[in-house]
Amino acid sequence: MAKVIMQPIGAELAPGGDVPEAMLALEAKLSERRAEVRAGWGEKYHARTKAKGKMTAWERLDALADPGTKTFSVNTFVNYGERFGEGKGRTSPSAGVLTHFVKVHGKWVVAIANDNTVASGSWWPRTPEKIIRAQEIALRMRIPVVYLVDCSGLFLPEQSRAFPGKRGAGHIFAMNSKLSAAGVPQLAGVFGDCIAGGGYMPIISDRVYMTEQAYMVIAGAALIQGAKSQNLSSLDIGGADVHVHLSNCADERVPDDETCVAALRREVSLLGSTSAAYYRHGAEPSPPAYDPTELNRIIPASSSEPYDTRQVIARLVDDSLFWEVLPDVGREIIVGVARVQGLYVGIVANEQGLFDHPNAPGKKRPGGILYREGVAKIAAFSRACNDDGIPLLWLQDISGFDIGTEAEKQGLLGYGSSLIYTNSTNETPMITVLLRKASGAGYYAMAGMPYDPVVQLSTPLTRLAVMEGRTLAIGAMNTKLDENYNIISQDPEERAQIKAQMAAIEERIENDMDPWAAAKQMDTDEIVDLGELRGYLETIVEMTYQTHGIRRIKNPRIWSLHDLDIIAEHLAR
Numbered sequence: 001m002a003k004v005i006m007q008p009i010g011a012e013l014a015p016g017g018d019v020p021e022a023m024l025a026l027e028a029k030l031s032e033r034r035a036e037v038r039a040g041w042g043e044k045y046h047a048r049t050k051a052k053g054k055m056t057a058w059e060r061l062d063a064l065a066d067p068g069t070k071t072f073s074v075n076t077f078v079n080y081g082e083r084f085g086e087g088k089g090r091t092s093p094s095a096g097v098l099t100h101f102v103k104v105h106g107k108w109v110v111a112i113a114n115d116n117t118v119a120s121g122s123w124w125p126r127t128p129e130k131i132i133r134a135q136e137i138a139l140r141m142r143i144p145v146v147y148l149v150d151c152s153g154l155f156l157p158e159q160s161r162a163f164p165g166k167r168g169a170g171h172i173f174a175m176n177s178k179l180s181a182a183g184v185p186q187l188a189g190v191f192g193d194c195i196a197g198g199g200y201m202p203i204i205s206d207r208v209y210m211t212e213q214a215y216m217v218i219a220g221a222a223l224i225q226g227a228k229s230q231n232l233s234s235l236d237i238g239g240a241d242v243h244v245h246l247s248n249c250a251d252e253r254v255p256d257d258e259t260c261v262a263a264l265r266r267e268v269s270l271l272g273s274t275s276a277a278y279y280r281h282g283a284e285p286s287p288p289a290y291d292p293t294e295l296n297r298i299i300p301a302s303s304s305e306p307y308d309t310r311q312v313i314a315r316l317v318d319d320s321l322f323w324e325v326l327p328d329v330g331r332e333i334i335v336g337v338a339r340v341q342g343l344y345v346g347i348v349a350n351e352q353g354l355f356d357h358p359n360a361p362g363k364k365r366p367g368g369i370l371y372r373e374g375v376a377k378i379a380a381f382s383r384a385c386n387d388d389g390i391p392l393l394w395l396q397d398i399s400g401f402d403i404g405t406e407a408e409k410q411g412l413l414g415y416g417s418s419l420i421y422t423n424s425t426n427e428t429p430m431i432t433v434l435l436r437k438a439s440g441a442g443y444y445a446m447a448g449m450p451y452d453p454v455v456q457l458s459t460p461l462t463r464l465a466v467m468e469g470r471t472l473a474i475g476a477m478n479t480k481l482d483e484n485y486n487i488i489s490q491d492p493e494e495r496a497q498i499k500a501q502m503a504a505i506e507e508r509i510e511n512d513m514d515p516w517a518a519a520k521q522m523d524t525d526e527i528v529d530l531g532e533l534r535g536y537l538e539t540i541v542e543m544t545y546q547t548h549g550i551r552r553i554k555n556p557r558i559w560s561l562h563d564l565d566i567i568a569e570h571l572a573r
Contacts, residue, residue: 010314040117330374
């Protein structure tokens with residue numbers, strides 16, 4: 001009978017090594033920017049919230065979570081650094097809404113909380129898209145959603161960027177409906193304002209709680225006074241008195257925020273337990289044998305410096321045990337199976353450094369590139385994991401596909417299309433981590449965001465682009481350069497002009513590659529420190545196994561993965 005044979009991977013680092021200064025600077029920047037987001041519009045607005053006897057959105061999330069557990073934020077830096085409004089003087093930290101993975105009574109939920117310290121929880125450009133992304137994650141994994149509603153509606157000076165379009169505000173309510181149709185539990189607590197179309201978000205939920213300060217209205221008091229000359233408050237129009245006792249649009253009224261959050265926790269407790277324990281097949285969650293916080297000493301900040309990818313895997317998986325599959329095929333790619341929190345996960349990772357050329361004895365070729373053998377290996381492994389119901393973790397550090405005459409003669413385009421087809425049609429959840437480089441079509445082939453990973457994480461080192469700035473500058477100026485990429489012209493003025501143009505192109509592209517640019521416009525789900533990756537992976541992997549029956553998960557004794565030795569023979573012909 002076929003067996004999964006886990007082998008130790010990784011090794012202790014040499015004692016006394018320091019974290020490079022460049023890495024420390026990147027980690028400090030991440031901490032500082034997280035603090036900026038958490039501050040919202042500042043202490044004055046926090047004080048206003050407290051003066052009303054209300055909790056902030058962050059406090060509501062903390063109260064929702066099981067004691068002693070951490071919540072995991074996604075899309076923290078949406079809209080970071082952008083300004084809005086007629087005078088372009090307004091910021092929208094985290095797009096005015098917090099989306100977190102929160103453990104409640106041992107089960108993970110997706111929590112969506114309006115930040116009442118930012119324009120009373122208004123919706124800004126990209127706010128709807130951020131909410132929709134959280135709903136999509138919940139729908140994909142059938143994870144309950146908890147809405148913590150305190151929203152004054154669209155930020156009207158920017159309504160044209162939030163209201164219309166395929167992923168505009170209205171799509172939130174379509175996602176509410178799709179979640180309901182799929183049987184995904186949705187719970188809502190209304191803590192304050194809930195105006196206009198935003199009222200549909202709680203109403204389509206399965207349970208709705210309203211505090212005494214909460215109201216849900218199609219039109220607020222100011223609009224009604226203007227349109228109908230009726231002198232009413234919003235509470236009169238759509239408070240708990242109306243919606244709990246008359247309209248039946250809410251289920252229960254509660255006195256305050258604390259009671260409302262406690263009620264939501266009670267509702268989650270009534271839901272079925274997680275299936276993760278069942279799918280562990282008797283294994284127990286176990287930390288890696290080596291400290292995950294050491295990753296900032298293993299992966300260099302410079303994208304040109306190699307490192308040992310197996311040392312990375314060893315600090316992400318349980319007990320640092322790994323079953324490597326097809327180790328002798330496409331050595332610049334590592335594929336295999338490990339456990340995270342006692343649960344099986346398939347891993348695909350780029351290896352760095354130089355490797356023996358399979359068709360040219362004595363020659364080497366660089367890693368971090370997709371060659372024919374590696375692409376075929378990934379495709380076979382990806383298909384097998386999908387067949388077996390194993391979630392896939394992609395650890396990207398890739399410069400792209402191989403190029404040149406040899407690659408074309410070998411049909412690399414065809415192999416690449418096979419891999420893209422496989423990843424596009426896979427039903428097993430995929431988790432993508434951009435460790436460092438994420439370049440060109442290689443980013444797509446390794447399950448980048450367009451290929452629907454349940455979550456894509458970046459690190460402060462991530463560089464996401466079609467090509468790097470230096471390469472693009474050379475391409476743009478190629479007619480003015482020799483074969484060694486030196487400027488041909490001997491005229492000092494012309495040389496200086498070409499050099500300045502190339503430097504400007506390189507700088508612009510390098511800025512575009514910055515992970516903050518990607519996070520701001522939702523081209524990645526979150527930026528996390530290398531040392532935080534294990535915690536995020538624990539959470540997301542558990543979420544993929546939480547709901548029983550949403551996908552086929554085979555008994556490990558009958559995995560398709562056991563047949564890959566036969567596939568290896570075929571690849572070697």
